[in-house]
Amino acid sequence: MTEKMGATERLFQAVLFEVLAVSLSILGLVLFTDHAIGALSGTMIIIATIAMCWNFIFNWFFDRVATGAKEKRSLLFRLFHVVLFQGGLLILTVPIMAYILKVSLWQALLMDIGVTLFVTCYAFTFNLVYDHTRAYVLASKKSNHAINT
Template sequence: MTEKMEATERVFQAVLFEVLAVSLSILGLALFTDHAIGALSGTMIIVATIAMCWNFIFNWFFDRVATGAKEKRSLLFRVFHVILFQGGLLIFTIPVIAYILNVNFWQAFIMDIGVTFFITLYAFTFNLVYDHTRAYILRSKKSAHAVNV
């Protein structure tokens, strides 16, 4: 049985995810829009803060429903997880993007969909790597502890 994540690790995971996501999203938006880096940076920091809170809340509830070893989750299950997460996040972020960048909801939706598409692929990869790395570290600690006992 895999050890459950404590709140501290959940915060670490969310912050690591968001720092990387914000940096990559700002670069992507700068390439595909005419908005200034400063405006995009501020917008993405706010969006990331919303996403970080949503990540913590969503995954806390999701893990209560979806029990078992995370590293053994199927590809289809991981796709389902990320689609639910990103769909919920769109509801919160489209109005924020529209307001801060002074664009209409359609433009905000298009920008958010672009970021969401990228982040969806990123989230899938990040969580897969994180879960397997975590499982490896836990196994290594358990093995080291067994050798030292």
């Protein structure tokens, strides 16, 4: 069984995820909307901060319910995880996006759905790569520790 993540690693994972997600989301919104990059950057930084908090809280609770080695999670289970996470985040962020960008809730919903669809695919890929990389690093540390003792 894989070692559980502590709070520090969970925070590292969330920050890494969000820095990459924000950068890529701003780029996408700049390409597909007529909003200024400054307004989009500020909006996405606020949304990312909310998402980071949501990521920490959601995954902490999710991992308490879904036990076992994360690198052995099925494709269907990973899809369930990311859709549940992104759905909750969408509910939290649409009103904020509408307010900051001065658009209707409908326009904010459409923009947020676009970002959410991108981030859903990104989250699936990020977490799959992170979990497998983490398992490899932990196995390497155990192997090196066994050799050195």
